[in-house]
Amino acid sequence: EAGVAQSPRYKIIEKRQSVAFWCNPISGHATLYWYQQILGQGPKLLIQFQNNGVVDDSQLPKDRFSAERLKGVDSTLKIQPAKLEDSAVYLCASSLNRGPNEQFFGPGTRLTVL
């Protein structure tokens, strides 16, 4: 079974630029998560999708972050404009259904904002 795919793996941008991350979950997984992991901290949930609907986006800074999962499969997370404090690893995860179920993480995208 293929795992959760993410791209790019690394991204370096300057502040005020925009950036987009892509995630393709495990086939058949209805729930998709985006997490932000700042160095030395645990993952913080940004947004959770169930199919193509948003379950929770309470911690998503909506003035600069947006995410979509239009067809209920892959998803994109965008930051515009980026700030220095957005430097982090952005992890995508998926799980089979609403659970409780194990979630599987992708390799992450390491973002550096200069």
Add this chain to the structure above:
Amino acid sequence: GENVEQHPSTLSVQEGDSAVIKCTYSDSASNYFPWYKQELGKRPQLIIDIRSNVGEKKDQRIAVTLNKTAKHFSLHITETQPEDSAVYFCAASGVFNKFYFGSGTKLNVKP
């Protein structure tokens, strides 16, 4: 919402000794408690999990215990090895399969 606290933040043990990491949670509706191991630069990997209808679960050198009344759960690693060195995260999940993570414990196993 849920609040998960994890202790200690760092733990150093001698190879062969046991390591214990503790987490508390606040939401009594949480019913699934996974533990993840994250090596430097890599993704979190599930190492063991426990559901609220079980008090203890063991998998070789790793065990997890859950006390629902006190709202705490612990990870136990016996006969530690240098390859156990990593950051360990606990998490709690309940309604809508939303996960709340602890702040992590950096385990260092000295040869």
